[in-house]
Amino acid sequence: MITFNKRNLLLGALAFAVTPFLSGTWALPAAADDSSVHTVLNGLIGKYSDAARTGMSNDDVSDLFGRDGFRDYLDAYPVGDLAGGFIWEPGMGATFTGPYSKLEIKAPFTDYLPMPEGPVLDPSKTYRIGFVFHGFNHPWLISLADTAAWEAARHPNIEFEVIDAEFDDNKMGQVIDTWIAQQYDGIVLWPAREAPMGPPVDRAIAAGIPVVSLDRRTSSEKISSEVLGNFYANGLQQGLFLKQISDGGKIILNRKDLGSTADSIRTGGFLEAIGNEGGYEVAGNYHTKSQRTLAFKATADALQGIDDVSVSFNTGGEEAIGALDAIREAGRLNSAPGGGKIVILANDDSKEVLKEIADGNIDMVAPYTPLIGDIGIRAVIQHIGAKEGLNEAPPKLIMTPNLPMITKEAMDIEGVKTVTPDQWLYAYGPKAE
Amino acid sequence: MSAETDLAAQASTTSRSILRLLKDPLIWLIVMAFIVGIITSPYFLTPLNLANTIRNSAAIGLLSLGMTMVLLTGRIDLSVAATMVFSVIVGVAITTQIGAVLDERWIVRGNSFVGPPVLAIVITLLTGIGVGILNGIGVAYLKVASFIMTLVMLTALRGLSYIFTNGAPFYLKGATFDWIGDTVYLGMPTGFLIFLAALTVMLLLLKGTVAGSRFYAIGGNEIAAMYAGIKTARYVVAAFAISGGCAALAGIVLTARLKSVEAPLGGGYELTAIAIAVIGGVSLAGGIGSPWRTFLATVLFALGLNLFGLWGVSTSYQNLIIGLVLIVAVGISSIQQRMKQE
Numbered sequence: 001m002i003t004f005n006k007r008n009l010l011l012g013a014l015a016f017a018v019t020p021f022l023s024g025t026w027a028l029p030a031a032a033d034d035s036s037v038h039t040v041l042n043g044l045i046g047k048y049s050d051a052a053r054t055g056m057s058n059d060d061v062s063d064l065f066g067r068d069g070f071r072d073y074l075d076a077y078p079v080g081d082l083a084g085g086f087i088w089e090p091g092m093g094a095t096f097t098g099p100y101s102k103l104e105i106k107a108p109f110t111d112y113l114p115m116p117e118g119p120v121l122d123p124s125k126t127y128r129i130g131f132v133f134h135g136f137n138h139p140w141l142i143s144l145a146d147t148a149a150w151e152a153a154r155h156p157n158i159e160f161e162v163i164d165a166e167f168d169d170n171k172m173g174q175v176i177d178t179w180i181a182q183q184y185d186g187i188v189l190w191p192a193r194e195a196p197m198g199p200p201v202d203r204a205i206a207a208g209i210p211v212v213s214l215d216r217r218t219s220s221e222k223i224s225s226e227v228l229g230n231f232y233a234n235g236l237q238q239g240l241f242l243k244q245i246s247d248g249g250k251i252i253l254n255r256k257d258l259g260s261t262a263d264s265i266r267t268g269g270f271l272e273a274i275g276n277e278g279g280y281e282v283a284g285n286y287h288t289k290s291q292r293t294l295a296f297k298a299t300a301d302a303l304q305g306i307d308d309v310s311v312s313f314n315t316g317g318e319e320a321i322g323a324l325d326a327i328r329e330a331g332r333l334n335s336a337p338g339g340g341k342i343v344i345l346a347n348d349d350s351k352e353v354l355k356e357i358a359d360g361n362i363d364m365v366a367p368y369t370p371l372i373g374d375i376g377i378r379a380v381i382q383h384i385g386a387k388e389g390l391n392e393a394p395p396k397l398i399m400t401p402n403l404p405m406i407t408k409e410a411m412d413i414e415g416v417k418t419v420t421p422d423q424w425l426y427a428y429g430p431k432a433e
Numbered sequence: 434m435s436a437e438t439d440l441a442a443q444a445s446t447t448s449r450s451i452l453r454l455l456k457d458p459l460i461w462l463i464v465m466a467f468i469v470g471i472i473t474s475p476y477f478l479t480p481l482n483l484a485n486t487i488r489n490s491a492a493i494g495l496l497s498l499g500m501t502m503v504l505l506t507g508r509i510d511l512s513v514a515a516t517m518v519f520s521v522i523v524g525v526a527i528t529t530q531i532g533a534v535l536d537e538r539w540i541v542r543g544n545s546f547v548g549p550p551v552l553a554i555v556i557t558l559l560t561g562i563g564v565g566i567l568n569g570i571g572v573a574y575l576k577v578a579s580f581i582m583t584l585v586m587l588t589a590l591r592g593l594s595y596i597f598t599n600g601a602p603f604y605l606k607g608a609t610f611d612w613i614g615d616t617v618y619l620g621m622p623t624g625f626l627i628f629l630a631a632l633t634v635m636l637l638l639l640k641g642t643v644a645g646s647r648f649y650a651i652g653g654n655e656i657a658a659m660y661a662g663i664k665t666a667r668y669v670v671a672a673f674a675i676s677g678g679c680a681a682l683a684g685i686v687l688t689a690r691l692k693s694v695e696a697p698l699g700g701g702y703e704l705t706a707i708a709i710a711v712i713g714g715v716s717l718a719g720g721i722g723s724p725w726r727t728f729l730a731t732v733l734f735a736l737g738l739n740l741f742g743l744w745g746v747s748t749s750y751q752n753l754i755i756g757l758v759l760i761v762a763v764g765i766s767s768i769q770q771r772m773k774q775e
Contacts, residue, residue: 136749164748169698170687174489178742181482195602195693219604219693258600
């Protein structure tokens, strides 16, 4: 009997990634350029993962790593080459105005699984694609929808419908069921949670409709493709940066929901990077659920109880801003032992976070771009084409390129060349004043 | 009385009932929704779409039925959606513990529940009823305002749901959950049939028993009901218990469809349940309303959402329209109440 659980699903996805290569159903990608940031970071992930597997000399970090079961998640999280031998370089991608946010966007991956502007597949036919996600009230998610809608609009024979399920999994399932009844040609979704989205995706696949998930995963093993982000490189780079600029200190962790991919892979990757450094101590460990207010409160409470905080680790940009606000309000920005600055580590490259980096308040951010909706649309179009015998299907697992961390001054950290805020063209969200 | 006279009387009652039914604006709204659906979408009348529509009405309809019971007594139950999720989580968690005592492993590979579903369902129902009884005791005997009591219960149950699951989902495996969630008989999904069964029981209770009429009496004038010798507190507890039971049933229907349960599911559904009950004509002040009209309102609500979905109306506009409809319904309810008082 097939059973659905987190470990099986993650391992299943890994199998999806490997199977097409073994079976030859997808052309083997050309070997990636060894100097590309994607390859360099994958090499570092391998190096630190192997070291952590051998053992962690830091007992405090090791205890947390073992207690929250990071090994299981990290082992199953796919790390690999990009589809079709794509090599991403800074500067690539198209610039346009987001249809929903009305903000100028430079999307990094518009050349990934490329598709020329104009009618797609059979030009005499109109193809209906549904895009369901949650969160027209969240800058990251609006940017995701922006890129999906932009790609769809480039193809005149695509009829595109966008629905916000407002963080109601049941509603997202109902939207998918309606599209199945309407015999849509393809569905792209951003699932907030894995478990409840498996059955509707399976029903769509059973009805012959290709489905592509973006960023997060569903519990479906039959899903056509998953466009996955670079969580592992995010957490690892946070650890590498910290190691580079400090020898140790007390760390407060502001994490996402326990068990979420973003939390388990980013925090796990971070702990792997510092697990063999003796000086670090996890002094606070909070799940602030991607919310700025909760991160503010958790950090403020931690600062009350701990005099010598050195590091604030945040699994997201919202949490990092919340932590920064709490640290500033407490007048503790420069209260690390020896009068040093509290190091603030972030993910998610919003314009607000980048401004704080330029101002020297946040120390680094590992970009996790929402500008990947376009990849999902191109992938689902290719799946529709494959169904009609017009082209090959894209791979089941579509990794997005690892992106280099952003720091105030350019640095070279173990071969990763960091970029400065003014060099980073892909920040999302409203401009921060 | 002769057999002919009996038959004539029966026929007259039936025709009166049909006439009364046809006078109900909800029936006409449902007919209108059907006509609009048929005209505007070629997919509306497909068996798959119709099955989806009525299936989607089942869980929220069950919550609304429970809410109707509580509203009839002049109270409100804000904890229904939290109870819906919590009951299933407790059902799975306790069954798993029973399995452990029996040396059976009913949670496999981390978080897939493979234990006996009937036992889990029974515990789920008992949990829902238990939560309802606690609400009822707080409201009826400890004199806590129902708004406060159930709001506190909502918060507590959401928190407990996270604690019991550690933030992770339980996957629900097995033929029973598949049967509840996916099967269709003569175009009717099993979840909807469960909803119809609950509706029938509630109609029999409220319209066919003395006890049922007392719920109306309490909502209409509680002090008068008390002076008439009705033990009002017991009926209030019973109303909350029924609401909790309906919520648990809704939880079973909803999670069987999703094949999983996790703490954040169904957030905000309590407000939809209130909205449907009010659209169905249940008075927020108590004493007026009928499960039958709540059923009609549920079907109308599901049809409306389905049409919005087929037309591709964005969620923001859907919410706006639902809000406007609710304002009109509450306005009508308030006018009815004033007329009743006059």
